[in-house]
Amino acid sequence: MKKRFLAAVALILSTGVAHSADLYQPQPEPMMDAPEVTVQEASGWYLRGDAGYSFNRLRGAEFFQGSNDSLVDFDDTDLKDSFILGAGIGYQINNYLRTDLTFDYMGKSDFRGSTSGFCLNGVDTCTSSDRASMRAYSLMANVYVDLGTYSYFTPYVGAGFGASYVKWDKLRNRICDDPDVDGCYGSDHDGKGKWRATAAIMAGATIDVTCNLKADVGYRFRYIDGGDMFGFASGGGPGKDKGIYSHEARVGARYLFNGCDTPVAYEPAPEPIVYK
Template sequence: MKLGLLSAAVALLAATTAYSADVYQPEPAPMMDAPEVVVSEASGWYLRGDIGYSFNDMKGANYFQGSNSNRVDFDSADLDDSFLLGAGVGYQVNNYLRTDVTFDYLTRADFNGSTSGSCGVADDCTSSDKTSMTVYSLLANAYVDLGTYGSVTPYVGAGIGGSYVKWKDLHNTSCDTADSTNCDPTYDHDGKGSWRLTYALMAGASIDVTCNIKADVGYRFRHISGGDMFGYNLGGGPGEDKGFNMHEARVGARYAFGGCDQPAPYEPPPADIVYK
């Protein structure tokens, strides 16, 4: 009897052990903390280049007529539009702020003006005055990037610096107002050059082309203060211009050094091995 009970107990224990082994499931691995998400700040040096078209608005010009005590305005003072070329180096401080230094060349802009008064052939004369100018500008600029939407980043900016305005010789021909064929000889006035205070306001958008190249499309308003224009000759001059407002449409590109650097991808640690 005792032997039968012992045999039954051993068989029951063995069956229970086998069943337990069949239904055992390893404990789930503990949840790992999610990796911290780090938003990298864009920063680094870049080069830029620009081309554009400048709509030039001359604020006028004046000169000394007959003597140094009689200063009068030109009756008309028109300046043609011109093209511009630019280059610069800058630094992206963070995702929202960047700065650069730019050098711009404004191609030749022709000037046509006229004055009135007496001349050698009549008491009532009208002059024709022709010259041209070129401009070199050096500006320090700062920009605020207004967030990136897809691949487009709008921005606003401002700059300040100086411009060297170089006038060619002015050719002055005065003719009888009643008879335009009755004229004085043409006189030349030496063109002047001078550095002027300049400031600029910008708005536009940059477009991601590759990870380190951005296209740039924008508008710039540039104001150049007045200065010397031409010298004295035979009772006329010297003359000064009153400065310029320039409305510029520009396109260009920026190349960022290190713009393609990417952080290493996150790899989770291997799961613990569970032995049955």
């Protein structure tokens, strides 16, 4: 009887252990080799358009005096401000570098100046009043360095070089202080036009509007080389200007053709913690 009881106990214990082994299931190993996220840098062609206001300054002007055929400076010169319009095509090389080719139009800017010399009697000194206006068309190659994106803003700096066609309108010269002549007299000089070397530096910020569209707010300093201003007429000429400085406040937009095809840069998920 005792032997039968012990055998039954042994059978029950062995069955319980077998069932416990069946219930235990080892946990699967965590998957450590998750696929990597490939981040593609922004690149591609874009179109741009700009508008702004240019604060202009003439570096001076000079002309040949008819009386003694000597080259002299204007006594004073002033070039008024003007609006600017621009358009261009460019290429975003990567997240930090881009380049474009732009065409800009500088609207009509009025010129005021004065000169002094002998009056018609050859004795007294007379002062002339000179009036003209100019326009400029610029073609420039530019390169920009983007300084990193902060939220929706990307500050940048840039530089450009090219040529500007400066077209001067007719210069009207008038003298009204000759004591021997009633009224005013003077002459009109034909305006000149010429292509000139041009350089610029820029700074500003790009603002992300959509994945394809970016707003641009910036400043540009532009230098246009000096050149022919007006031709010869009775009493003097020809004349030249010594160059133009412009400080430009600009706003614009750029449309990047494949901007929406660029994946968003995600950081990889942290590795899971395995408890043993």
